[in-house]
Amino acid sequence: MVPIVTIDGPSGSGKGTVSKSLALELNWNYLDSGLIYRCYALLHLNKTKNILKEIENIDHKYSSNDESITYQGQDITEIIRGSEITKLSSELSQMLEVRSKLTLIQKSYRKAPGLVAEGRDMSSKLFPDSLVKIYLTANLEERVMRRANQLRNAGQKVNISELKNEIELRDERDTKRSNSPLKQTKDSNLIDSSNMTVREITNLIKKLVNEKY
Numbered sequence: 001m002v003p004i005v006t007i008d009g010p011s012g013s014g015k016g017t018v019s020k021s022l023a024l025e026l027n028w029n030y031l032d033s034g035l036i037y038r039c040y041a042l043l044h045l046n047k048t049k050n051i052l053k054e055i056e057n058i059d060h061k062y063s064s065n066d067e068s069i070t071y072q073g074q075d076i077t078e079i080i081r082g083s084e085i086t087k088l089s090s091e092l093s094q095m096l097e098v099r100s101k102l103t104l105i106q107k108s109y110r111k112a113p114g115l116v117a118e119g120r121d122m123s124s125k126l127f128p129d130s131l132v133k134i135y136l137t138a139n140l141e142e143r144v145m146r147r148a149n150q151l152r153n154a155g156q157k158v159n160i161s162e163l164k165n166e167i168e169l170r171d172e173r174d175t176k177r178s179n180s181p182l183k184q185t186k187d188s189n190l191i192d193s194s195n196m197t198v199r200e201i202t203n204l205i206k207k208l209v210n211e212k213y
C-alpha cells in the first residue's frame, strides 16, 4: 500500500505550511483536502455544471511558502482563499451529500511513492490506515495572528476581532458537525505548534515517518 501521512487540525494550526514542506522533502504527493472543498464551493457559487469534472481542471502549484491556483486561465488564488469561499466551504462541508461526492477525488491522490494529506477527516475517515497520523493545533490567539498575516500578505485588510469571531465560528462548525467532524483520533500524535517553527514540526513528523517506514 502507498504510505500516507495524515495531518488534521483547525484553521491556522500550520497544517498547510507543514504538509507542503513535508511533501516536498519526502518527494511525496500532497493533498490539500480543504482546497477541494473550497473549489467545490466556488464552482457551486458560480452554478457550474459538472462540478466534479471541473474540479480536476483546477491547477494548484505550490512551494513551501507560496501557491497559485488557476482555473480556465485565470488566477483564482485570492478568491479561493478569501472570506466568502472560506465561509461557504465550511457550510457546504457539513452536508453528507457533498462529503460523499468529494471522497473519490481525494482518494485518487494516493499514488506512489507516498502521500501527505491534510484536512479535518484525513485520519478518521479518508485514510484510517495511514502510516503516521498527526493532530496539529495551536492556541486561538496564535491561529488568529497567523491567519491575519496570511491575509495581510495577500494585500487584504484585517480586523482582528472580526477575524477571531470568524475563526471561532468555523471551529465550532467544523468540530460540531455530525458528518466527519474534526477530532483527534486515538492513534494520532498531538502536536501543539503554538511555539514551534515549521522546521521543528516538519523534522518531528519526519522522525515519526522514519521510525515506521
Ligand code: DC
Pocket (backbone or CB within 6 Å): 011, 033, 034, 035, 037, 038, 086, 089, 090, 093, 094, 118, 119, 120, 121, 122, 170, 174
Ligand atoms: O482547510 P481549509 O480551511 O482550506 O478548509 C476549508 C473548509 O473545508 C473547512 O472549513 C471545512 C472543510 N473541510 C472539511 O470539511 N474536511 C476536510 N478534510 C477539509 C476541509
